[in-house]
Amino acid sequence: MTSLRRWLLAPLAATAIAALSVPAHAQDVAAWRVECTGDGKVLDCRAVQQLFQRIQNQGDRLLVAVLVRRPTDPKAAAAQMTIQLPLGLNLTEAIQVKVDGGAPERQQIQTCTNIGCFVSMAINDKLLATMRSGKELKITVQDPSKKPVDLSLPLLGFGLAYDKVK
DSSP, X not given: OOHHHHHHHHHHHHHHHHHHHSOOSEEEOOOOEEEEEEOSSOEEEEEEEXXXXXXXXXXXXXXXXXXXEOOSSTTOOOEEEEEEEOSSOOTTSOEEEEETTSOOEEEOOOEEETTEEEEEEEEOHHHHHHXXXXXXXXXXXXXXXXXXXXXXXXXXXHHHHHHHOO
16 A cells, blocks of 8 residues: 555544544444346445434434345355444454344454455354344454444344345
């Protein structure tokens, strides 16, 4: 990475991490919803949940987004979950994903772009059933100093949204 690009991205990463560690004045979270895009021939739908932090005089900042897709191959056993996280995380440590007080699944961050870092993982039937019946999806990341940061997304409406995804 060039020094100019590093210089330009450093404030963005610092702001994203600060957003995680500073309590929000209000966090906006709604029930899961369905989003679809298409090219006129194929429709791609997914169940979506996002957690925003409202920062006074700055508006809303996306903290985490979770997208769940049904398998594209009918023979595939698992759905796919993609998690978008902010920049500035400790990339050497895996994130943890769990439902309510269940056992956490550890997943490595696969890539980061200028809009955030991404984790993609398969969701087996057991995890899918737990998400349907659970109250909270808990994601734990680490800041650059390896301090854990917990993000919680309600699972309200997940089953209904996932059932609508084709």
